[in-house]
Amino acid sequence: MNQADTAWMLISTALVLLMTPALAFFYGGLVRSKNALNTMMMSFVSLGVVGMVWAVIGYSLAFAPGNDWIGDASRLFLKGVGLEGVGPAGDQIPHYLYMCYQGTFAIITAALISGAIVERMRFSAYAIFITLWSIVVYSPIAHWVWGGGWLSKMGALDFAGGTVVHVNAGVAALVAAWVLGPRRDYRSTGLLPHNIPFALLGAGVLWFGWFGFNAGSAVAANGIAALAFTATMLAPTATLVVWMLLDIARTGKPTAVGTATAIVVGLVAITPAAGFVGPMSALLLGGLAAFPSYFGLLWRASTSFDDSLDVVAAHGLGGTVGALLTGVFAQKALNGVADGALFGNPGQVLIQGTAVLAAIVYSGVLSFVLLKLVGLVVPLRADRDDESVGMDVSQHGEEAYVHAEGSAAQV
Helix, strand or coil: CCHHHHHHHHHHHHHHHHHHHHHHHHHHHCCCHHHHHHHHHHHHHHHHHHHHHHHHHHHHHHHCCCCCCCCCCCCHHHCCCCCCEECCCCCCEEHHHHHHHHHHHHHHHHHHHHHHCCCCECHHHHHHHHHHHHHHHHHHHHHHHHCCCHHHHHCCCCCCCHHHHHHHHHHHHHHHHHHHCCCCCCCCCCCCCCCHHHHHHHHHHHHHHHHHHHHHHHCCCCHHHHHHHHHHHHHHHHHHHHHHHHHHHHHCCCCHHHHHHHHHHHHHHHCCCCCCCCHHHHHHHHHHHHHHHHHHHHHHHCCCCCCCCCHHHHHHHHHHHHHHHHHHHCCHHHHCCCCCHHHCCCHHHHHHHHHHHHHHHHHHHHHHHHHHHHHHHCCCECCHHHHHHCHHHHHHCCCCCECCCCCECCC
């Protein structure tokens, strides 16, 4: 065992786990007060159900040997997973720790989906859906890219989850929002964030945790981790500056919600590239990533499609752009893996596009099937009255905010 690698991965695992509560604050601040607890619970429940099924079955499907498409059953119930060493050199960190680290990725990926369907999906249906989704959708795609599957053999580059996490979750969010339909008061009532400081806090803590997400994906305390750490520091700074300039050009004012969103978009976009690109490429990638997500968000707001918290624009588009630009800016001299188009290998962009398309098709079709199956057992959509009074009271019997006279603060 390498003690430095083990220590770094213990810290990284804790950082990534912290990202799920941070996501709860980010999402929770962007909804109306009557739905704040329910929205936050949709992140917290993933810590339970997805974390549990990851240990029982998900890890085996993602990282057991298996074939090009899925892992086998050799690690069900963590059979054969112990204190023996695993890692890029074969033995740096305990196998238990690697399993836990990858589990934190599965947890937050499922939680990301909730942003598209908050304020209207029954909590029980959502919990069942993400449990099944983490097994049927997330684990196979993780195997394709990180578990020795067909995309890995093709040479697809995804350092920390542009395709596996963000494109995957973004497509599932799109399908879920489409299947459920818009909120009943969508486009007729001001659906304003009730606590923007919560959203800023969540975005800031997400950035903090993302250093474990990206730099930890080196699975070692080495130069590649430092490279990924640097990219994770720099890319969102460029996204934030470009986003604020776009806000100023459009409305004359930079917004706090835009600031929080820009941070997340920049982090999403650099995730697949973090360990493959240099600092200046990270800045350029982060700046470029602002444009599709910014204008995608504006376009969505003008339609009848109700992606409540713009998961598709932030994660779907951001992850797609990041994955494709990884094929442009990747530099073999830094990582020893592959060059991108900018360094003489334009074919890498085609490989990246194949990976993105595969994730879109597989996640889209299977997410739709799972939602329909869950809907046969538990109604997906809350009743009109429950949606009107708020999901906090109807789904949890609690209120985030209570006036002195004891009634809920409704926004």
